[in-house]
Amino acid sequence: MTTQVVKKHMVVAQNASGRNMNVPIYRMKGARPGPTVYIQSSIHGAEVQGNVVIYHLIQRLKDMDICGEIILVPNCNPIGTNIKAGEYTLGRFDPVNGTNWNRGYFFDKDAVEHFAKTVTREESIEGIKQRFRAHLSNAIDNKLAEPWGLGLAQQLNLKLQQMAVNADFVLDLHNGPVSTRHVYIPEYAKDSAKLFNIPHCIFIPNVFAGALDEATFCPWWTLQESIKTNLAREVSFNVEAFTLEMGSQEVIDFNEGNIDATSILSYLNAKGVLHECDIKPTEMKRLGVYLKDYKTLFTNWGGMVEYMAKPGQTVKKGEPLAQILNIDDLDTDNGSRTLEAPCDLIPILHFPSASVLSGTQLYKVFTNYKEL
Amino acid sequence: MTTQVVKKHMVVAQNASGRNMNVPIYRMKGARPGPTVYIQSSIHGAEVQGNVVIYHLIQRLKDMDICGEIILVPNCNPIGTNIKAGEYTLGRFDPVNGTNWNRGYFFDKDAVEHFAKTVTREESIEGIKQRFRAHLSNAIDNKLAEPWGLGLAQQLNLKLQQMAVNADFVLDLHNGPVSTRHVYIPEYAKDSAKLFNIPHCIFIPNVFAGALDEATFCPWWTLQESIKTNLAREVSFNVEAFTLEMGSQEVIDFNEGNIDATSILSYLNAKGVLHECDIKPTEMKRLGVYLKDYKTLFTNWGGMVEYMAKPGQTVKKGEPLAQILNIDDLDTDNGSRTLEAPCDLIPILHFPSASVLSGTQLYKVFTNYKEL
Amino acid sequence: MTTQVVKKHMVVAQNASGRNMNVPIYRMKGARPGPTVYIQSSIHGAEVQGNVVIYHLIQRLKDMDICGEIILVPNCNPIGTNIKAGEYTLGRFDPVNGTNWNRGYFFDKDAVEHFAKTVTREESIEGIKQRFRAHLSNAIDNKLAEPWGLGLAQQLNLKLQQMAVNADFVLDLHNGPVSTRHVYIPEYAKDSAKLFNIPHCIFIPNVFAGALDEATFCPWWTLQESIKTNLAREVSFNVEAFTLEMGSQEVIDFNEGNIDATSILSYLNAKGVLHECDIKPTEMKRLGVYLKDYKTLFTNWGGMVEYMAKPGQTVKKGEPLAQILNIDDLDTDNGSRTLEAPCDLIPILHFPSASVLSGTQLYKVFTNYKEL
Amino acid sequence: MTTQVVKKHMVVAQNASGRNMNVPIYRMKGARPGPTVYIQSSIHGAEVQGNVVIYHLIQRLKDMDICGEIILVPNCNPIGTNIKAGEYTLGRFDPVNGTNWNRGYFFDKDAVEHFAKTVTREESIEGIKQRFRAHLSNAIDNKLAEPWGLGLAQQLNLKLQQMAVNADFVLDLHNGPVSTRHVYIPEYAKDSAKLFNIPHCIFIPNVFAGALDEATFCPWWTLQESIKTNLAREVSFNVEAFTLEMGSQEVIDFNEGNIDATSILSYLNAKGVLHECDIKPTEMKRLGVYLKDYKTLFTNWGGMVEYMAKPGQTVKKGEPLAQILNIDDLDTDNGSRTLEAPCDLIPILHFPSASVLSGTQLYKVFTNYKEL
Incomplete structure (x- = not known):
């Protein structure tokens, strides 16, 4: 059994030399028939591990029996990947205007609620899905055809979203700065948390802030809720979208990437994408938090920091998180001081540089987490 | 008559060396008694002309008779001013995370509507203002005391807003990239457009997107509307806030700065801030648009551009806006092509570099403008 | 009479996506037979006007009768052109390591002197030129084949130099920051200063600092000197190379570009590259300095600056060059101060931003200049 | 026994707000009498571990008995430390012009040779040293007083060098990108290699490229050589200077810093700076190379890289150094390929980002190394 790979290239931008990117x-x-899966990586240019994951997915899927179709788009941001500033990659935002590359996807809540009114009690789930996909695709086309044009990040996002809009399962592969593996999961698809081999899960509400996962699940979730309200009809569209954070940015690791691929194949298998495949989720401890309990710890001082608490490690209230060097007091007791955990927590990621200004996101941490 | 200047410094951040900024x-x-005025400049680090305007304001106000108090904060973003990237100043956003320095001010609409319910039909305007100011100031304090901390831009914004919150008139001095002078005016204060000597006026609705002018007028406008709804009582608080765009970034000009100062003094005089001052608005042509008619023209191509239409110039539909060089076709008729105005318009600003990627904000223009 | 244009593309680098640039x-x-001319532009990515000049050259040369061959390489640095940092182009150096894009060309003085020893009293000029070109080309090939590899800027430079090495006349088109038109001329080719329509000329010695013009003329000049020393034989190879500074960076202007093209055609015509062409140098005032008298004025303070003296303007000792704003003293007499010219001078260029740190190159100026 | 610490601050620059840095x-x-020691850290802003080392040195030296004087300057580049570009620190070069912060120190070989002629056969070593120090200090003063000013990096360097010029032992604390500990040692001070606890030693010749260590030892080495040539007199001034690379940039580690401090104290003790101190160099394997055998491996391709060979690890010719992902061939055998070691080597450092353009310094490696 070999699955063919059809490869194409899509132009998403032009650079200042006028060359296509x-x-x-x-x-x-x-x-065989089956769902559509859309997987992309590196919308943030420095978050490159997902490209290795897609490499392993393609190599392994070639020998598998796929039900439906899988669309994989590695290195999906050719501009962001190539903005170097010093030795690192300035990949999270457009260097011209600061726009986050992952905030320009499309969702129009009013339009979804308006669409919901066209759904009848009798229309089949498949019928609704088909009509709704056409509606969404059309809306993105209209947006892209905006007569006064659109910003670079938004153009890129919409061209990618146009591919994702027909998918049942959307995986957006990211990395944290210095980070343990974690995943963002819409609350209504909470059960899927156990289908990935990812130890840290964040459950997010039906709120749109511009990212691809939200742009994928918010319409379907909203549609489902509206139909319930309008018709007292319970429907489930089984469309899911996740942002997977595959460890730390600026690094690729082929061995880890293969393990990550297994995790994704385990999810896809559970969702019926793979025929006669025996990849199952690993038995492991999975911890979950609601988004409101996924806290960012900002500094209100500037200085140089040793990150003592490592991502993934359990830290008790009062235990040391970081040790800070004070350049102007190296001869006194203030030369070094300790920052303590304000409550029980698990650091998920920390800032990747020892040098921080005040107002830096030092750590993002799980609080009030539960085992799933 | 000499007015004393009291000068202080306020710490708004710490840098990576741990030094106060x-x-x-x-x-x-x-x-004499009178209103409070708050004027700041250079929240965007490359937009420096406002600093010269404040210089001239201080020098001239020293010899004037002020009613009330004027607070002036030049160079209000010591971090943004000092982020060089090449010869220019990367001043519009935090280089660490892309956060626009002018989007972290505070406004809580629900809290304002909640406050409005405490207002009675009998409470005096002054009484309401005093209570509301205390409410706003307290809310900012609470925000600044957030136990998990805040981002750098937001910390900076809130510390500045804490000074602006007691002002009746707030002026935030900015620059465009390559730009003619223009001003953002809340629709309810439309009459004030004629008090400045600024030829291009943009009227903005009661919508908050994070900027200082909005953070100043949205609460008062919302309060006013809520009181009308709740009590059918028409009140006017006479609090106004403006973003003034003083020409082009990266440039200072002392002569122009003095003219700009006269424009501001003319406004302040009309508002009763100056005693026996004879500075009046100039007779001049002023054009206005609603925000929805202030259009951004994005490119959908990358290349090198000559900006043929200059800021402030009237352009008819079909007339040339820009000429674009195509590096790979210098030997053919496609080597250069012209971009035409899609409708009658006035360019207010254009991108400051000839080299543009696709999705660049080429021009911002007035359409459907009217003489005031 | 129409001259055909043959267009090719040469790969000079790969980006982080692995794509060819x-x-x-x-x-x-x-x-007709004749000399070889090599013209490139935009080795510094923000210096884009030369691209427009090449556009006009190609369009006009199509209708001319060329003796020999002209090779034109616009936008010769596809990496530098595309490094945006904010709205501007970080085009002067590699953002990874700070390497100036115009310092990696090749010159080996010892090898030239060694080569000179192989020249006999009888060898024809053409014979020497042919052998020397083969020698230089071979040396560049060897350098490019360096088994441990080369830095990006050097790879780019050598690939371009490999084309320039066979040319008799090499023109490298640059821009200053905010700049009047000027040209760098090797002292031995001083007479050519009057063949361009460029008002400001800098005469440079036989010293190599890595730039293309030096890398072109230093070998021939050194060879000529060595032959004189070795054989007491006076030879002239008539190889010339210039860096032309076509006004200010970040800007293109099609009309100015056509005037610049005329200036270059006037030089080429004088050098026998154009048959029956009547383009002659303009009668105009041309000023020249030796490199040692082309001074850079650095600041020893930081602050905000109005550049009062404009590029090209005559300034007497003691006249104002710049006015500086002092943010922390806007209420005193120190709020603004004037920087005076330390001697009679002509500013050729100034820094393009009002915001300067201490140690900034404020102005580059002609001192002790003479009319040619 | 407690040694007092006298702390001062020296202004080295002004920022664009006009504030002193x-x-x-x-x-x-x-x-007790003894030598003078000068130690600085973080001239490259992202190389912060040396600051922690200085912290431990100060804390430990407080309880020691010093012979002579030790001057410690942590965070010696307040501009470089604070240039953020994304989350990292753009610390190796001036963001305005690309100037490496460690290339503007002063050395004038001709002046040293001229000075050497004033030395007589009879003059005492101490007498020569004193006169030469005055000469050097004076030369730096003259340079700093240059009437047209100096660039920012050079001003900073010279102000620091003015402190180092009187020292007998100069230690400049740096970091590599991702790096094992290593040290640059002038060939004439080769014996000192065994006094530090640093496993990798690079012996450098009497060649000046602008760095502090060179600027310190080149004058003394040149003077020594000139006196030998002029007078056939063998002198030894016992002035030594080293660049110590304390592991990887962007990271601080307090425990490692204490170990690094011990290494430096061991050197200082051997040089007579510490009275009755029992810190001795550790017995360990130390490997040395001549600078010519310390090779940089550049890529001639762009792509994404896993650094398989870790700094400090022995690699045989043909063993894998790196695995490279090819984004456009993830479905073929070219999706991933291996880069092999071109000879036996030890990687000392590698590039800190997986994303590399062609011409990137992938690894710096020891070849032809010997055990000391």
Whole structure:
């Protein structure tokens, strides 16, 4: 059994030399019917591990029997990947205007609620899905055709979203700064948390802030809720979207990438994408928090920091998080001081540089977490 | 008659060496009672002309008779001013995370509507203002005391807003990239457009997007509307806030700065801040648009551009806006092509570099403008 | 009479996505024999006006009768052109390591002197030129084949130099920050100063600092000197190279570009590259300095600056060059102060931002200049 | 026994707000006579571990008995430390012009040779040293007083060098990108390699490229050589200077810093700076290379890289150094390929980002190394 890979390139931007910048699109279509899966990586240019994960996915899926179709888009931001500032990659935002590359996807809540009114008690789930996809796709087309134009990040986002809009399962592969593996999961798809081999899960509400996962699940979730309100009809569209954080930015690791690929295959298998595949989720401890309990610890001082608490480690209230060097007091007791955990927590990621200004996101941490 | 200047410095951040970064605060208090005025400049680090305007304001106000108090904070973003990237100043956003320095001010609409319910039909305007100011100031204090901390831009913004919150008139001095002078005016204070000597006026609705002018007028406008709804009582608090765009970034000009100072003094005089001052608004042509008619023209191509239409110039539909060089076709008729105005318009500003990627904000323009 | 343009692209680098970055190469070969000319532009990414000049050159040369061959390489640095940092182009140096894009060309003085020893009293000029070109080309090939590899800027430079090495006349088109037109001329080719329509000329000695013009003329000049020393034989190879500074960076202007093209055609015509062409140098005032008298004025303070003296303007000792704003003293007489010219001078260029740290190159100026 | 610490601050620059930027200077003077030691850290802003080392040195030296004086300057580049570009520190070069912060120190070989002629056969070593120090100090003063000013990096460097010029032992604390500990040692002070606890030693010749260590030892080495040539007199001034690379940039580690401090104390003790101190160099394997055998491996391709060979690890010719991902061939055998060691080597450092353009310094490696 070998699944063919069809490869194309799509132009998503032009650089200042007027040259086209494109993304590679790998499509793997199974012989059997089934769901559509969309996986992209590196929308933030420095978050490169997902590209290795997609490499392993493609290599392994070639020998598998796919039900439906899997679309994989590695290195989906050819501009962000190539903005160097010093030795690192300035990949999280457009260097011209600061726009986060992951905030320009499309969602129009009013339009969804308006669409919901066209749904009848009798219309089949498949019928609704088909009509709604056409509606969404059309809305994105209209947005892209905006006569006065659109910003670079938004153009890029919408061109990618146009591919994701037909998918049942959307995975957006990211990395944290210095980070343990974690995943963002819409609350209504909470059960899927156990299908990935990812130890830290964040459950997010039906709120749109511009990211691809939200742009994927908010419409379906909103539609579902509106139909319930309008018709007292309970429907489930089984469309899911996740942001997977595959460890730390600026680093690739082929071995880890293969493990990450297994985690994703385990999810896809559970969702019926793989025929006669025996990859199952690992038995492991998974911890979950609601988004409101996923806290960011900002500094109100500037200085140089040793990150004592490592991502993934359990820290009790009062235990040391960081040790801070004070350049102007190296001869006194204030030369070094300790920052303590304000409550029981698990650091998920920390800032990647020892040098911080006041107002820096030092750590993001789980508080009030529960085992799933 | 000489008005004393009291100068202080306020710490707004710490840098990575742990050193305090502060802003200068100049306070000029008149012998007579009157309104409070707050003027700041350079929240965007490359937009420096406002600093010269404040220089001229201080020098001239020293010899004037002030009613009330004027607080002037030049160079109000000591971090943004000092982020060089090449020869220019990367001043619009935090280089660490892309956060626009002018989007972290505070406004809580629900809290304002809640406050409005405490207002009675009998409470005096002054009484309401005093209570509401205390409410706002307290809310900012609470925000600043957030136990998990705040981002750098937000910390900076809130510390500045804490000074602005007691003002009746707030002026935030900015620059465009390559720009003619223009001003953002809340629709309810439309009459004030004629008090400045600024030819291009943009009227903005009661919508908050994080900027200082909005953070100043949205609470008062919302309060006013809520009181009308709740009590059918028409009140006017006479609190106004403006973003003044003083020409182009990266440039200072002392002569122009003095003219700009006259424009501001003319407004302040009309508002009763100056005693026996004869500075009046100039007779001039002023054009206005609603925000929805202030259009941004994005490119959908990358290349090199000559900006043919200059800021402030009237352009008819079909007339040339820009000429674009195509590096890979210098030998053909496609080597250069012209971009035409999609409708009658006035360019207010254009991008400051000839080299543009696709999705660049080429021009911002007035359409459907009217003479005031 | 129409001269054909043969267009090719040459790969000069790969970006972080692994994609080739290439430069366009336009070759125009005349029916008649004659010299070889090499013209490139934008090795510094923000210095874009030369691209427009090349556009006009190609369009006009198409209708001319060329003797020899002209090779034109616009936008010769596809990496530098595309490094945005804020709205501007970080084009002067590699953002990874700070390497100036115009300092990695090749010159080995010892090898030239060694080569000189192989020249006999009888060898024809053409014979020497041919052998020396082969020698230089071979040396560049060897350098490019360095088994441990080379830095990005050096790889780019050498690939371009490999094209320039066969040329008799090499023009490298640059821009200053905010700048009047000026040109760097090797002292031995001083007479050519009057062949361009450029008002400010800098005469440079036989010293190599890595730039293309030096890398072109230093070998020939050194060879000529060595032959004189070794054989007491006076030879002239008539190889010339210039860096032309076509006004200010970050800006293109099609009309100015056509005037610049005329200036270059006037030089080429004088050098026998154009058949029956009547373009002659303009009668104009041309001022020249030796490199040692082309001074850089650094600040020893930081602050905000109005550049009062404009590029090209005559300034007497003691006249104002700049006015400086002092943010922390806006209420005193120190709020603004004037920087005076330390001697009679002509500013050629100034820093393009009002905001300067201490140690900034405020102005570059002509001192002890003479009319040519 | 407690040694007092005298702390001062020295202004080294002004920022664009016109505010002074200063460095802390800690002086520890012993009761007994002895040599002068100068230690600085973080001239490259992202190389912060040396600051922690200085912290431990000061804390430990407080309880020691010093012979002579130790001057410690942590965070010696307050500009470089504070240039953020994304989350990292753009610390190796001036963001305005690309100037490496460690290339503007002063050395004038001709002046040293000229000075050497004033030395007589009879003059005492101490007499020569004293006169030469005055000469050097004077030359730096003259340079700093240059009437047209100096660039920012050079001003900073010279102000620091003015303190180092009187020292017998100069230690400049740096970090590599991702790096094992290593040290640059002038060939004439080769014996000192065994006094530090640093496993990798690079022996450098008497060549000046602008760094502090070179600027310190080149004058003394040149003077020594000139006196030998002129007078056939063998002198030894016992002035030594080293660049110590304390692991990886962007990271501080207090425990490692204490170990590094012990290494430096071991050197200082051997040089007679510490009275009755029992800190001795550790017995350990130390490897040395000549600078010519310390190779940089550049890529000639761009892509994404896993650094398989870790700093400090022995790698045989043909063993894998790196694995490279090829984004556009994830479906073929070219999706990943291996880069092999071109010869036996030890990687000392590698590039800190997985994303590399062609011409990137992938690894710096020891070849032809020997055990000391």
